[in-house]
Amino acid sequence: MTARDRYDVSLHLLDRQIVGAADRLVAKVDDVELTRLSDGRLVPTALLVGLPALLPRLSGLLARMHRLTRAAAADRDLPLVADLGLVDEVGSDVRLNVAHARLPRMERARAEDPHRLRVGDVLGIPVRCAELPRRSKVLDLCVVGVPGHAGRDDPHEVVALIVGPGRPGALLGYDRRSEPGPAVVAGIVRWLHRHARVVDLGPGVVLDVDAGEVRIERGTSLLPLRG
Structure with a gap:
């Protein structure tokens, strides 16, 4: 990286x-x-x-x-x-x-x-959003950062959540073109997770670990997985 x-x-x-x-x-x-x-x-x-x-x-x-x-x-x-x-x-x-x-x-x-x-406290918790399928949950956390500089001048930071039906880990990296793998398998995985979305953390997104849920307000940007 x-x-x-x-x-x-x-x-x-x-x-x-x-x-x-x-x-x-x-x-x-x-x-x-x-x-x-x-x-x-x-x-x-x-x-x-x-x-x-x-x-x-x-x-x-x-x-x-x-x-x-x-x-x-x-x-x-x-x-x-x-x-x-x-x-x-x-x-x-x-x-x-x-x-x-x-x-x-x-x-x-x-x-x-x-x-x-x-992270184990966050993966799999339910996501409450009127614009997402029922049974949506947190599938992964997106982070930006500089290798070798975490916790110093430029710390790594969680910037977005991958949410949708399914289970954490099931994407297998096939949401990214940069992750190599058989094209047929990649197509199947992307189809199975076609309802998954990336939601940037910020206004309209509440990660409430104590309550065991993520609440996303209507109108918040829900981006398709990069593919």
Whole structure:
């Protein structure tokens, strides 16, 4: 990716291999921390690693088991953290500018900060909009940023949501011409997600994680997926 690239969090970060300097394998991205700034902007601030990051993203028995065991696990319910400022490049893997064979564990105060949330808290939540099909939900988050500069002069920032029927991760990158793949498969995926839209964050869009929904006012711009 080049400077000021636009990328999708679920597609380009979640479950990708983290590679440190000298090609040292570090871990896989199990979730991504988001921080809401005082001006309302939502920025990714860290890659989260480990079962405490992965299990809450899963539905069913594994997620319920995680919630039941959190109290007994003490600090083991806190994920490991790689601050996004360490990210040098986002591509087929996520490259760090340090070796970081051992990541620090998230501090309790950081985990309980009300201004911080996780991408897993946002993916799949319902979208309320009169101009979208029923059962629409958040499929992915669009981010712009400069690799190697997250959290510094030019932080990465969530600028839009991909919303529509379906499930997170089902786009498989075929909403983008830049993502290679069989043309037939790409056509099928785009047809299945023909009702999906990109909505820029801003006036008319309320991301209410506490209520578990996104509310989009009538008349808000809903752009077709880039194809």
